[in-house]
Amino acid sequence: MIANFIGVLFDGIAYGSLLFLISIGLSVTLGLMNFVNLAHGAFAMLGGYVCVMLMTRWGVPFLATLPIAFIATATVGAVLERTLYRRLYKASHLDQVLFSIGLTFMAIAAATYAWGPSQQPVRLPDLLRGQVEVFGLQLGTYRLFLVAVVVAITFALAWLMEKTRFGAQVRSAVDDADVANGVGINVNLIFSLMFALGTGLAGLGGALGIDVLGLDPTFPLKYMVYFLLVVAVGGAGTIRGPLVAALVLGIFDVAGKYYVPQVGAFIIYTLMVLLLIAFPAGLYGRRA
């Protein structure tokens, strides 16, 4: 009984980690830059395809494809930021939504054209497959790996935002771009880098997610609800918010499906409604 519960808890944390991974990029663009980027899933998909292509066409090992997926999507993100996104920073949220959803549909059509409508195969290295025994519990290796990646990313981002000069510049640029500009911070460059970071994280999440979520051209729309959910519940603008939200949602979702499978699928949404009623700005929402 207790062992069951711990097992469920672990699965929930692993699932929450996955939710966090695919939404953290959005938290950066939406939360820190205040840009409603619904094309987030398209960047995640791009990361996924980069990973699959490297593995199947060129035989690059899975772990080595992850940083490449990050860099490739970050580069594409930076280019798009320079050419397209930049023009919409001052636009209304509706314009941003329309623009980015249009971009999403273009990405879906492009992916279908390039790779066809079917699922892409991904084969993890043996190292990451199967189960390992930890204190008498059978835990999925890949799930452990996901949790470890989340811990690493969280610390890296927290360090970047709180302890570095770059982080301080970002925070000031977000708080008041004009003043930041006035004191000599290159706000344009900061925003480009932030956007690249956000999309890079999306790509990394996409690549890490393929094994569980699959990869086909409808990916950006299929999982849009999940990343919006995490960022909405967690509150935009922090790293901690989406992390806590993803873990809470993941644990409750898994526990609901395990203990009461008849209604389990609704629990994540019920929880979202309740949490948003209690915390309209999200768990760790910053000022509006």
Place this chain on the structure above:
Amino acid sequence: MKRLFLAATLLAAAPLFAQEPLKIGVIAPFSGPFADYGRQFEGGIKAFMKVNGDTIAGRKVEILYRDTTGPNPEIAKRFAQELVTRDKVDFLAGFGLTPEALAVADVATEAKKPMIVMNAASSIVTTKSPYIVRFSMTLQQVSAPMGAWAAKNGIKKAYTLVSDYAPGIDSETGFKNAFTAAGGTVADSIRVPLRNPDFAPYLQRVKDAKPDAVFVFLPAGEQGIAFMKGFQERGLAQAGIKVIATGDITDDHVIDAMGDVALGMITTFHYSAAHESPENQAFLKAFAEVAADKGRPNFMAVGGYDGMAGIYEVTKKLGGKIDGDKAMEAFKGLKLASPRGAIAIDPATRDIVQTVYVRKVEKRGASYYNVEFDRIADVKDPGKP
């Protein structure tokens, strides 16, 4: 214009001079999430015409493809109306998804046009119009034999896990009824939401219940792959639990994307590309020649192929002169040697009667196949009274 039309009708009436092409309107999704359905139909149709020529009973065959872009019943209906009134088609064909077939049923009845269903697999489809004939399968037709087979082959206690939508529930019913009738017990049944990214909690429930086997119905593609990956990762196989399913999950078209996780899965289905027969060899060869870009043909391509075979057979019987009611009479009791084996059309229901095979996933070279090792002959749709 009117005179011309009259002349054309007269010409069509006299088979000897019938030069008017035989028009077949194919309604299916060719783009969007179900694009594979239409592409497979098209490949099957082309393969059939490659083998059997493009003229039948003196009439040149012309195929008009209409893309519904996904589950779009309204669009399917509009295309059917246009094909009937403007293009004057002789047959309506295609229909990947049940809602689209249902939407067109009324049009077929009103226009008295034979409607050849090449996939849509819900039991009720053929009851919606006396002009519908089905060349694919029904879900219960393939899931019920699994129930009977499992009970006979040492599986006493089963668990069912299906996607929570009509086809999933159909399969669950088919399996449960046949399995319990043959003496098996169903430990529990879970219905999983259609968009379900993580199977972990469900798999853990199945594992804790310790059944002999878990019967699964999930849409082919990422759901099937995610389930099997979780199944392996969680060590259900080591716990002595078998996966049994209908062949949708190890569809020829997706099985290579599943890879090793599919190995050893036992499924019941009506077609496998690995089926050994001269008809299937000819079909595979023709498909590879005309539709190489569409990958390995699956059961939908065979549905397209057999639907065309039915149309050719009926057109030949009627001497090229297609009349809705006469054509339907000709379809009833029709027997064909299909790439999947012998098939027939049940005169009472206009639904297909066919052999259902029990198969196991094996690796042959670099590819994976469903290899048939047992069969249940002449299975009718158990979903009909």
